[in-house]
Amino acid sequence: MAKKPAVDDPIAVLGLGRFGGSLALELIRQGWEVIGIDADSGAVQALADKLTHAAVADTTDEEALRQLGVHELTNVVVGIGTDVQASILTTSLLTDLAVPHILAKAISRQHATILRRVGAHHVVLPEHEMGERVAHMVTGQILNFIQLDDDYVLAKTHAPTVVIDRTLADADLRKTHDVTVVAIKRPGIPFTHTTGDTVVYAGDVLIVVGDPASVQAFASLT
Incomplete structure (x- = not known):
């Protein structure tokens, strides 16, 4: 059973296409109340029995959003993708309605820039971010990859031989490779936090943080 969030304030998802629809369902799974809104009656009908409330409405119509109570919410997601004009409007x-937290989907960097300029507090580029993530994983050296900022990433990788049978303090990876190992996993054992005394063995999986180039270089070591 999904854990009930600490805050019961519903979340509105405007645009119920692939991104918005998937996000809305995941929020429901996590225990949130979700108001789904789309101008396409088919998209709304497909999710109507799964969301807390679903409505057919033009998201560029202020009165329509007010009637649905969107202006009273703390978190609103603009999941509109291909209709860039509707996304921006x-x-x-939502900015004019003083919504405290607006997350918007963009389909290009230019689109993302405009969304930020008109008031989006957070912008995601799902296709670009997934492509970048897979590009780092395709060689098999990095098992998972998350970009936390332009110059800071988190990666899951096999322990390279340079640290095998050594403590992290002895390896001094911050100095030698400009990365930090924050967690370690041994076969059959859950991830645990690391200390300077942590010894790395063959077969261990590491969670490493640092700038993208340094993390990639470290993961590529044999």
Whole structure:
């Protein structure tokens, strides 16, 4: 059973296509109340029995959003993708309505820049971010990859031989490779936090943080 969030304030998802629909369902799974809104009655009908409330409405219409109570919410997601104009107008309208936290989906960097300029507090580029993530994983050296900022990433990788049978303090990876190992996993044992006394063995999996180039270089070591 999903854990009930600490805050019961519903979340509105505007645009119920692949991104918005998947996000709305995941929020429901996590225990949130979700209001789904889309101009396409088919998209709304497909999710109507799964969301807390679903409505057909033009998200660029201020009165329609007010009637649905969107202006009273803390978190609103603009999941509109291909209709860039509707995405920008909807985001701008939410800004005018003083919504405290607006997350918007962009389909290009230019689109993302405009969304930020009209008031989006957080912008995601799902296709670009997934492509970048897979690019780092495709060689098999990095098992998972998350970009936390332009110059800071977190990666899951097999322990390279340079640290095998050594403590992290002895390896001094911050100095030698400009990365930090924050967690370690041994076969059959859950991930645990590391200390300077942690010894790395063959077969261990590491969680490493640092700038993208350094993390990639460290994961590529044999």
